[in-house]
Amino acid sequence: MSKYSLWTVIRNGLNGQQGWDRQWRDPEPRESYDVVIVGAGLHGLATAYYLAKNHHVRNVAVLEKGWLGGGNAGRNTTIVRSNYMMPGNRQFYEHSLKLWEGLSHDLNYNVMFSQRHHVTLLHSPAARDGAARRYNRMRLTGSDGELWDIETLRKEIPHLNYDNARFPIIGAAVQKRAGNARHDAVAWGYARGADMQGVDIIQNCEVVGVVRENGKVVSLQTTRGNIRAGKVGFAVAGNTSRLWQMAGFGGLPIETHKLQAFVSEPIKPLLDHVVVFGVGGAHFYISQSDKGGMVFGGDLDWYKSYAQRGNLPIVQDVCECATSILPCLGRVRLLRHWSGVMDMSMDGSPFICKTPLENLYLNAGWNYGGFKASPASGWFFADLIANDRPHETIQHYTLERFHRGLILDERGAGPDPKLHG
Amino acid sequence: MTNGAQDPIRNFTARAMLRIHCPFCGVRDHSEFTYGGDASIVYPPLDAGADEWHDAVFLRENVRGLQSETWHHVNGCRMWLIVERDTMTHEIVSVRPAHEGCATATSGDGKGEGQ
Numbered sequence: 056m057s058k059y060s061l062w063t064v065i066r067n068g069l070n071g072q073q074g075w076d077r078q079w080r081d082p083e084p085r086e087s088y089d090v091v092i093v094g095a096g097l098h099g100l101a102t103a104y105y106l107a108k109n110h111h112v113r114n115v116a117v118l119e120k121g122w123l124g125g126g127n128a129g130r131n132t133t134i135v136r137s138n139y140m141m142p143g144n145r146q147f148y149e150h151s152l153k154l155w156e157g158l159s160h161d162l163n164y165n166v167m168f169s170q171r172h173h174v175t176l177l178h179s180p181a182a183r184d185g186a187a188r189r190y191n192r193m194r195l196t197g198s199d200g201e202l203w204d205i206e207t208l209r210k211e212i213p214h215l216n217y218d219n220a221r222f223p224i225i226g227a228a229v230q231k232r233a234g235n236a237r238h239d240a241v242a243w244g245y246a247r248g249a250d251m252q253g254v255d256i257i258q259n260c261e262v263v264g265v266v267r268e269n270g271k272v273v274s275l276q277t278t279r280g281n282i283r284a285g286k287v288g289f290a291v292a293g294n295t296s297r298l299w300q301m302a303g304f305g306g307l308p309i310e311t312h313k314l315q316a317f318v319s320e321p322i323k324p325l326l327d328h329v330v331v332f333g334v335g336g337a338h339f340y341i342s343q344s345d346k347g348g349m350v351f352g353g354d355l356d357w358y359k360s361y362a363q364r365g366n367l368p369i370v371q372d373v374c375e376c377a378t379s380i381l382p383c384l385g386r387v388r389l390l391r392h393w394s395g396v397m398d399m400s401m402d403g404s405p406f407i408c409k410t411p412l413e414n415l416y417l418n419a420g421w422n423y424g425g426f427k428a429s430p431a432s433g434w435f436f437a438d439l440i441a442n443d444r445p446h447e448t449i450q451h452y453t454l455e456r457f458h459r460g461l462i463l464d465e466r467g468a469g470p471d472p473k474l475h476g
Numbered sequence: 477m478t479n480g481a482q483d484p485i486r487n488f489t490a491r492a493m494l495r496i497h498c499p500f501c502g503v504r505d506h507s508e509f510t511y512g513g514d515a516s517i518v519y520p521p522l523d524a525g526a527d528e529w530h531d532a533v534f535l536r537e538n539v540r541g542l543q544s545e546t547w548h549h550v551n552g553c554r555m556w557l558i559v560e561r562d563t564m565t566h567e568i569v570s571v572r573p574a575h576e577g578c579a580t581a582t583s584g585d586g587k588g589e590g591q
Contacts (some may be wrong), residue, residue, distance in 0.1 A: 217498045296538035306535030310513075312564070357513035358494075358547075361540045366491040368507040401534045457534040458526070470533050473511065 058161050059400075070336050078243060079143040079250035081420045084279050088116045091275060091284035093262050093298060094291035097117030097128045097238075097426065098418055100245035100256070101433020102290060102440070104162075107252035109434070110441035115254045116284075118277060120261035124242035127292050127425060130363070130395030132316045132340060133354045134329050135427040136173045136233035136279060139197055140189045140465050143451045144404060148424075150448065151230060158430060164244030166236050167345065173233035174203075174212065175331040176380065182334070186228035193230070203227045223333045235329055235342050238426065247431070265302040271413045272302070287414045288440055290432075291410060293361065293396035294420040300384050302415060307459055308401035309420050310472035312355045315365035317373060317392040319384070321347030332380045334457030338476055339376035348390060351377060355399070355476055365394035397422060403475030404463035408434050408445065408453040416440050417454070421476050487587050494561075500553040512546030514539075515558045515574070540564055546574055 057063060057076060067074045082370065090106060092099045093101035095117045106112040135155050137148035159165050179182045183202065190200030207229045209217060217224060246256055264276035274283040287300050293311050326349070329342040348351075353373035356366050370392060370434075378385050398419035400406070405428065407418050418436045421428060435449045445452070451461055468474035494506035514536055520528040537543075540563055547557050556574035561567065 177541070294540075296536070297540055300537075306531065306537050308534045308536070310536050310538050358506070358567065359513075359543075359545065359563055360565060365492070366494070366506075370507075407517075458530055471513070472536075 061198075062235060072416045078247040079256055079362050082255045082257065084116065084118075084277070084282055085255065085262060086281075087283040087285075088255070089114040089285040090288065091115070091282060091286075092117045092128075092290055093275070094289065095123050095246070095256055095258065096126050096290065096292060097241055097245065097291070097429035098155065098421070098432045098436070099290040100242060100249055101287075101429050102288060102418065102436045103249040103254045103256075103433075104245045104252070105437035106441060107249060107254055107451055110277060110330040110437060112437075112441055113253040115249075116282065117254060118260045118275070118282070119250070119256070120278075122245055122258050124239055124299045127395040127397065128238060130316060131238055131342075131426045132342070132350050133235040133238045134173065134233075134340060134342065134428060135168065135236055136230055136329075137427075138173065138175075138189060138193060138200065138228075138230050138233070139209060139323045139465060140192050141143065141404075141465050143448065144463060144465060145192070145196050146448045147431055147435070147452075149196065150434070150449045151428050152198070154238065154434060155210045155230070155427075155429035156409050158236075158241075158244070162244035162248045164240060164247060166240045166244050167281040168236040169192075169234045169345075170232050171234040171342070172211075172328045173230045173331065174208075174328045175225050175228045175333070176208075176215070177202075177226045178224060178334040180225075180410065183226060183228075190228050190230075190443050199230060199232050201229050201231070212326070214325070214381065214383050216329075219381065233329065237345075240430065250427060252356065258295075262301070265298070267303060267412060270411075272415050286416065286440055288418060290418040290436065292398050292419070292421055292425055295398050295417075299417075302410075302412065304411070307419070308454065308470075309398045310359050311361050311396050312358075312366060312473055313360045313362065313394045313396050314352065314355050314476075315369055315373070315392055315394045315424065316352040317351065317370075318344070318351075318390050319387045321350070322346065322387060325349070325383070326381075330380070332376060337376050337379075339373060339380070341377065341381070346348045349384065349387065355396070355473055357473055359473075361396055363394050363396055367393055397425065399472035399475055400460040401457060402464040403466055403468065403469045404452065405432070406452050406454055407432065407439060409439070409443075409448045410454075494566055494568065495557060496547060496549075496568060498549050498555070499571060499573055500555055503550065504549070504552060506547075508549060508551040509547045510550050511556075512548055512556065515544040515546045523541060530591060553578065558565070 093386045137152040193200040260279045326343040332339040398420045405420040560569040
């Protein structure tokens with residue numbers, strides 16, 4: 056497989072686009088691998104990529120029950136930011152944002168990362184004080200953040216509802232390095248990058264059983280035969296509990312909930328930023344894709360579900376939010392909406408950790424935050440698997456943190472998974 | 477739900493909006509309710525050890541399939557209910573009051589004539 060460059064673009068432009076190879080192989084599963092990652096979503100693919108690149112572990116398979124990019128990789132609102140405050144989360148998401156900044160060059164694949172600013176609207180002095188505390192913390196730990204007053208905000212985004220909003224806008228908290236990226240390209244880029252280094256990406260291969268012996272995983276039973284593994288990593292958002300039970304364990308601090316996302320018909324350029332609106336029970340985020348569609352989302356569907364389809368009350372709720380802050384969207388038609396299932400954890404923070412089985416590693420519990428986290432998630436998960444010890448940054452992303460009272464509850468919502476949106 | 481299977485539009489609506497048969501108020505949209513959580517969780521005695529409390533507060537089976545769960549009819553009779561629902565298909569198999577003292581309501585036909 057060839058490296059992409061300006062030269063390959065010109066050459067294939069002149070020969071009728073005949074010279075492109077397929078981007079990754081479609082190999083048959085082998086009998087045995089050093090490392091098997093379950094789940095070829097963004098986290099699994101990134102893990103395989105960094106295992107090969109950073110740790111030179113290349114005898115790796117990534118198993119995917121469906122097709123690559125068919126799960127939450129293709130079901131999100133593509134927002135990338137690092138405005139987290141809790142120790143641990145702060146460093147982790149900042150590391151992720153830095154990886155995003157170099158990702159297209161690193162992967163030799165344009166993930167269309169666009170640092171278009173992440174603008175959180177503020178509606179009260181208390182909210183402004185809270186944002187000042189959070190964004191000051193970000194600046195003190197090597198990130199960027201600023202507060203905009205109403206005049207600056209009006210100049211940047213003139214068509215918000217400034218005049219008769221139920222909750223008047225008084226300003227905004229802004230992270231300028233944040234933005235969004237092309238979600239499919241991230242999956243394809245990581246898949247191609249991993250494949251080029253020898254990783255086997257095996258699609259249509261569902262894990263149906265975990266064979267364990269003497270406190271270790273020996274092999275995985277799949278729909279394409281048994282695969283022996285030196286080490287196994289789980290990276291299957293939404294279905295972590297099922298796999299966990301296949302491995303012989305019981306409960307996890309995770310519930311599976313579904314989150315919807317929406318896209319409108321394409322319109323002319325309207326919104327240059329990612330805008331977030333959350334006051335009085337509302338929860339809403341919106342940006343405009345490069346094709347012109349308004350991409351937005353809001354709350355979970357509020358009840359546990361493994362079904363990848365959304366309910367109607369949330370459609371209404373989210374569209375009400377859209378028209379309340381951007382009244383000009385009132386006559387824009389909704390093109391489609393979709394729903395993904397996610398691991399909602401008991402404190403809203405993820406798990407990248409070892410497990411009671413010696414050679415089994417867990418990557419789970421990403422709540423709403425999985426897309427932005429995927430580069431760092433793969434980076435630290437690969438580091439954990441290769442070195443068999445957690446990096447300092449992810450030392451609290453364990454299952455034991457609830458035992459020890461070290462919960463990472465960024466929102467302060469308590470142990471109710473559906474509240475950690 | 478069974479009739480809905482033949483009718484695509486009704487089928488879509490049934491899946492997009494759960495309809496919960498409250499034993500006190502009758503069949504209502506789920507938007508009148510709030511979701512509680514896994515009803516199989518039983519809290520241990522107050523003097524139980526930290527491990528038992530940890531398991532009850534933080535660990536979940538997270539069933540894919542039929543699970544027993546609590547719902548609060550917060551915009552209706554305000555009663556807590558136990559609903560048996562399939563978390564994959566959303567089909568509701570049974571609904572009953574969460575508290576034993578209210579059990580007589582289940583003997584009614586559930587069309588608003590409960591208590």
